[in-house]
Amino acid sequence: MRLALRAAAGFLAGLLLWTAASPAYGRLLAEAAEPVLRFLERPAATRLYAEERRLVIDRADFASRSERPSLPVDDLTFNVILFLTLAATRRRLFGDRGLLYLLAALGILGVTHVAAVVVAVKAFYATQLGTWSAAYYGPVSRTFWAGAAHFYRLAGCWAIAFVLWWVLLRPEVSAAAPTPGRREPRREPKRASRLRGRG
């Protein structure tokens, strides 16, 4: 019951944080993803900027009058709610180095969000711009970027949240866990419980 309450509190905290921080976080993601995208292209032409809860894609070679495409940033970042829900199930989240692990996990999650933006923009370039896409992206490249974007939305975003929680914050990972190399005292099986089992 307590676990469910902690999870519910984490869910609400995650939802509030995600809702409140999304516009600013979108700007941060745009600034972080743009250099990566420009590094991956010749000539470097992509400009990214956030507008409300969307990332607008601009390119130096887009016609000046054409409408700029955009991607919903929320679709790429909402796994933070799942992650914080899972993280909240840890008993002393802010003790036993929990805060350190939490910040580290959020940092890694942020890096995966930058990667998700890069993949989403490349998938957009590879599949959504008609003849331009066909001219600049071959079949293998199109399949790769579209597959990567699809995988992230279908399973990757959930998997990242679960893996980060499992590796860094699951309840068993705490100072109470035995240190590698140190042997736990061996316990004899309880005779009483054995006898009870026989009825």
Place this chain on the structure above:
Amino acid sequence: MAVAVQPMNDHVVVPFTAKIVTVSTATLRALGEPARALGTQIQAAGFAVDVKNGCNGVEAMLILVAAVLAFPASWRERLLGIAIGVAVIQLLNLVRVVSLFWLGVHRRDIFETFHTAVWQTILILAAVGLFLLWSRRIGSRAPRA
């Protein structure tokens, strides 16, 4: 990833989604919302939703089924776990579709938040929670050496 294959999507996922839409529309009508089903769409005056992958509960079902199949248990226990789990997920998904449509009609300002973040997270957590409950139950029954 099989659901991403076009024939699988066209012949299994889309008809399945259309059934979800039919049930959801009937529920909405029973609740007094003048909605009608059209394929995978639920329509009303001034608002319509197209139920697609991500909103049909299939992803959550697949996570649950994959986890149950990978867990060491008898086939009878697995099939029972899958049947109950899928039923619970689809019931929860019915609440999702109905509530999202209601929000779209009456509270458009918070529709997107619930559509993108709230319900997707709840469905995935439900799938994982159901698996944990099932595996704990099976694990406690398993004979010990």
